[in-house]
Amino acid sequence: MKKIKTALATLLLTAVSTAYAIELSLNQSEFSAGDPLTLTLTNEDWSGEADIYIALTLPADETLYFLTPSGLVLDWLPFQQVQIAAGSRVILPIASLAPLPPGEYTFYAGVTVPDTLDIIGEIAMNSVIFVAGKLELGDISFPYGVVGRTYSFAIEPNSGMPPYQFSLISGTLPVGLTLSSESGLIQGTPSERGSAELTVQVTDARGDVDEIEGVLNVFGVLTFGEHGTFKGCNGLQMAFNASQDLDEIRIEQGTYECHGLEIPVGKNWENGIKISGGWGSRFDNQSDDPALTVFDGKGEGGILTVSSGVVTIEGLSFQNGSSYSGGAISAGATVNITNCSFSNNTASDGGAVYGSNNITNSRFSNNSATEHGGAVYGSNNISNSSFSSNSVYFRGGAVAYSDNITNSRFSSNSATEHGGAVYGSNNIINSSFSSNIAYGSGGAISDSNNITNSSFSSNSAYGSGGAVFYCSNITNSSFSSNSAYGSGGAVLSSCNIINSIFTSNSAGSGGAVYFIYSSNNIINSTLSKNSASHSGGAFYGGGTILNSIFAQNKAGEEANDITPNGEVDVDYTLVNNILGDVNLGTHNIMGDPRFVDAENGDFRLGAYSPAINVGDSSVIDEYSFLKDQAGNEIDLDGNRRIVGEAIDLGAYERQ
Template sequence: MRLLAVALLSLALSNRPAAAQTTIHVPTDQPTIQAAIGAALDGDTVLVAPGTYIERLNFLGKAITVAASGGPAVTVIDGNGAGVVVTFNSGEGRSAVLRGFTITNGGGFSGGGVAVSSASPTIDSNVITGNSGCDGVGISVSFGSPRIANNQITGNVRSGCSGGVGGAGIKVGGAGATVIEGNVIADNTLTGGSGGGISLFAAGVPVIRNNVIVRNSVSGVSPAAQGGGIWIVNQSDALIVQNLIAGNSAGEGAGVYWLVPSGARGPRLVSNTIADNVATVAGRGSAVFADGFDVNAALVNNVLVAPAGQTALYCGNFNDPNAPAIRFNDVYAAGGVAYGGICGDQTGVNGNRSADPTFVAPANGDYRLAADSPVVDAGDSAAADVPATDLDGDPRVVDGNADGVAAIDMGAWERPQGPIERAADADSMLTPGSKNLNEGAHPRLVVDTHRTVLGFSLAGISAGVRRVTLRLTLAEPASGFGPDGAYLSVHRLSVPFAEGNGKWLDLSPAVRDRGNGLGVTWSCATDTEIGNSATNCTTQWNGGATAAAAASAMVLHVNGLSGAVEWDVTEDVVQALLAGAPSIQWLLRRANESQPGRASYHSAEGAATLGDAALAPTMTVEF
């Protein structure tokens, strides 16, 4: 009977339903992380409390998540220098997840921090630092397709090795489709090999996207260590998209080095910023050293910048007479050579240019584009593999230089859409009544007891509006306002005015208003929030309307004073864009209409006697 009870208990434990996923807590449920992995079933989570765990892990082929509850700042897996800290070598797939640890003090020939062999796990949001080894010191991948994302891979060191294929940060070898994205790969050091940040050796079709690869170094190889940032050799048809590769050092190809055999596609570099890398061998490619690829290899929409006196792009011996495709790049070397080797100077050909890209603050690591950068809107928006967002996650293909045409910028960042300043549409300016000075060749805006309508086109203005300002420049009061001056307010028209049986207006609440009620005697106001004495807006148009005075701030101009008047009309424009309106119009009025006089404003058409066109009413849209 006792044997039967034991058998039944064993059967119950081994047949836990797959849907009943379990969280195993370390050290509450299991004393070590490896013990928890051993107890876990596919779909389970091993949740590790903060602390330092001196152990080495193997996922044992399980589709489980091993995660730190407090994150890498407080949860450390220390390999104690005894070998690789974390190993995946039993066919694990993307459902095997390592997340949220600091992984340190590992040491192995291939892989110090993490080793992946014939597996494709997910390695996410870890800090992998202070490891040693001969290749793939931070992470080593052999014959697998892992996703390596959002990690900090820093301060890993290779030295004293007589073999290996490099990669102080990450090494990928063997055909596969590894994805490396969103990582910071920095300050890794490799002596006696190549590939300070990333080494791709017969790596298949890896994707390297949205990483920051900076300050990695390689040395100790004769005649030259290669690939301070990325080293690409043999059958490695890498797609390298939208990375910052800066401040790395190598003998040649300090930013990126590639040498692939005949018949290989070779890498595609798209929308990268590769700048201020140092090649210690003169003329051998500070930004990129490219050699031995066929026609499908390409450099498109990149910014390649060499330090003073160096060569930005060096081309070696190509296998195809038409290779490579170099299109829409800014290749610039201040006091140096933009193109070296057999590339030939591509400046002015296929959209390529050679100009200082004017970064915001490169000395502080800010390689975003300044407002006056010549590479804003200078790329090929239709190029293959163009990302939808930039390295900061902001939308690509916007009108960064405010010329009315949206195009992608060169490099890893998109300059935010510049302010759009638009003058008032001449045919939408209307001053009714006997004081109408808008007629003739030089119309002029007037605000008096009859209000003024002012309109602007919304063509080319998209979502993402941050601020919209309506500005007028006061020419002079046409006649005295009295000692109290004049209060000016602006109201969005819910629908554009229409010529015909009166002016049909819907009035939104005032953006800025103070004073008397709104007496629109020349319109039929149909806004439900505004009272109207007209009983039927279809047949009556002279009913008038009143609105309560708003408590918001007002603009005051005392008699004899001239200058700028402006309103924040952001909400008005946002609502118009949401409604799909092609234009927007405002009613400009004097709120204290019991006072005499009127105010004149410069018009869009202007004249020497009636105003300056440069001071026309404007709507400025900021993004």
């Protein structure tokens, strides 16, 4: 990292034969990406209102970067208007330098008369500043290659000081490919199928070192469609039969009325094959729109059965498939599905898909099942996917039995029994559930272990648990306008709830939360405007409540926050209306929590809220709060959980 050559320069201003001095200094001698830059202007004896501009240029590319000081009144870009009093120091903090390329910079500052272009004075200060951060490669993976097709992929660091050196320190590139030590470009024309495990080391000009590890697969190609080698549904089955390890079967754009296709038994591939859609007539250009390549089962049977091997399916649509297990795809082996669409498929279990390892970036709509999983039955991982208007007679309107569900959306799914959207999952993360319904219990979810960073709105159950029926842990999640005819407008369970918010939920008992046992906890959560027709406007049951806020909840026509059923311990909590005997600690408070704008849905703490800095900070060590990348516990907004003397009450920390 290079040093600042000079951190101080003097500007002599001349106005009406009077000389004035302004000095410009930097807050530190060297900078890297993410560091804040602070320029200090100091003048000796001149005062008055002035427009100040600050800029820097990289002579190598002759680009002028205007820097925006914070905390000043904007006059007109790139100028900032500020009062300069004689003898004062005007400190101008400037945001991170991360967007700037590394190199030698010249700083400029100017002072002009307000509302004119008359220059009182200006300054140029030569400085050397390097703004590149520590070498980081980021999340890089090698795209696959195809035999006989030109391959080109450049390894590009996220940050670091160029120039870079690239070297292959383990593994062997596929035949026909080379790695440039100067540009990081892997290129050539692969001539053989293969799977190469590689480690590429990158060194920057400072000597920082990072590595990328990954697998580069080279596929052979079989083509199917009007212009392909294989034609017709029988031809596609022949392609499946003939496929070898690391083959890609490319499907030409079009609609194919096929059913009963199968990857047969005995395909003991080490790496597997890929079936991909969206290809043009020359099979060298692929669209990422799955609607262009459609398999239509016409309701005459299941479309594809995978009986052995490892199969990746991408860029295809499956519709009108019908089978006992998996109307579109039935997997008895390893199947990975990405960027696919499934609609109007039916089955007993898994209306669209039965058994899969991973489902990514896919869409499921209007699929149905009579037993479990209106769209999917039994998937290890589901991510970045959407499920809408799927239905099941028994359990799991969209999904039954999945290990992990991440970054996915569920809307308007239904189950006659339990789990309007999902039945039986281990982890649900960063997902949203809206307008799902169960005619039994669990309008959105039934029987899940952990729910994190997820939102639930307008879900309903004719039984209990308008959004969630039975789970173990709910963290940093929001519940609004969910309802149950029975108990638990949002949640009926025995679980721990941390950093979550419940608003405008309703039920017979426990408008927001109904706890079955007294061994459960509500920590740093906000429950407001919930209602119960019978008891427990916000909460009914037993357990421990700490650092939480209860406000404007009702049972019947009466204000009611908590109705105990079993032993309830409440401390460090803002609560006004309790009906029944609870164990009250000595740190509870009453009154208006003074939210920012509760009427319009903003339940963050206002500047004068009595809930600020009055919580028990020891909960940070006792309970599992989410943390940011720096290891700090965070609130529902992702901000630091403790700001000030003590933790705040409720789901949000006043910043």
